[in-house]
Amino acid sequence: MRAVRRLLERIRRSWPEAAGDAGSAVLEFLALSVVLLVPLVYLVLVLGRVQAATFAAEGAARTAARAYVVADTPSQGAARAVASVGLALEDQGFDDDPDGALTLTCSSAPCLRPGSEVAARVDVLVPLPFVPAFVRSVVPLEVPVSAERTAAVDTYRAAP
Template sequence: MSRRPVTGRPGRRDVRVPSRWSDDSGNAVVEFLGLAVTLLVPLVYLVLVLGRLQAGTFAADAASRDAARAYAGAQTADAGAARALAAVGVALDDQGFDAAPGDVLRLTCSAECLAPGSEVHAVVQVRVPLPFVPPFVRSAVPLEIAVSAEHAAMVDDYRAAP
């Protein structure tokens, strides 16, 4: 039994040649990859930026807390400043920031520094650069986010005066 084509002229066989471009198989993979790249690359970059901002927040918070406590527990103002700078350096280094401790720390006292009952205020401001931004772009447009933290520590009321 021979099959005759449904369409076409009588006596002539209609042969359809399948086109490579009319077949839809494989398009879902291409569309998925295009959509995944379009959505996942910005999402991954956002996660990296938020991770660096969180590290900057941790560094600023720990540095300000440790600096105020170190200064408030020192016997002299010079020793307190040195201890505060060392504490800030350790906190920044722990989170991967290479800023100079003297540039990011500001210490103030409520009354005479290291007098019993006075307060020591430490403010730390860390500049968090955005990841994977080339230096030539960074020189034209500031692409950093400033993160700051403040902590106050009381000097012990029952300590001997310096």
């Protein structure tokens, strides 16, 4: 019991000396958390947008290739593919032009010939969030994301 009393007495004697630092730990914590948390939150936002673009590009390329190969004519297939890319990009919050984002290539001269393949490539530019427009005009601050999918035209379909 005496040891505890001695320890408490020592703590009481040293307390006034430490009272001069009161409140500095809170300021240090706030400063350090701002320095570390702000970049971390920004990184999470950027990675979230890049992931959304990846998801949109993958889905858009897959549905565009499928929509093209089930169409009756190449022009109808291209219109369906562009529409499906527009839906996929809009679903993830991107306002890119679907016609400019989509590139279709065919493995044979008539695109919808049975047994041929159609490749759809979707390119999306992800702008970095919270970057002012005047900075964007000087330095391109966008992350390019692309996806490519191939779909086969059914071997037993009627030739166009």
